[in-house]
């Protein structure tokens with residue numbers, strides 16, 4: 001289903017923070033800062049070969065490769081990106097990146113997160129990941145279930161299209 005090989009990377013404009021977060025959840029390398037200036041976005045896109053995602057038509061036109069996002073809902077935005085670039089979500093890559101830092105999280109032994117996560121989380125989960133940058137700890141918890149539902153929704157829509 002998913003295209004192997006080239007991994008598409010993104011840079012999002014300041015208006016698309018939620019979309020950026022969700023693209024990271026889905027495993028896409030996505031740069032975002034609420035302080036990004038247009039020129040900076042274009043420079044990053046050029047230097048790092050990233051697709052610009054923007055609500056600004058002018059910025060989209062200036063970029064070599066861009067997807068102009070005028071959709072309001074997150075679902076529609078994600079669909080637009082996937083459809084426009086003809087890419088699919090790689091299930092194996094979901095939740096492999098820190099939502100805040102965009103770096104790949106690493107597996108960490110359960111014993112090492114003791115005291116660092118709520119005790120009920122520690123009791124009920126065996127698998128944990130840590131962001132090497134911000135040290136945030138991830139586990140397949142409630143958030144993950146919500147995400148899983150959203151991901152299903154998105155991929156169902158995708159399948160229907162294909």
Ligand SMILES: [Zn+2]
Pocket residue numbers: 098099100101102103131132133134135136
């Ligand atoms: Zn992080």
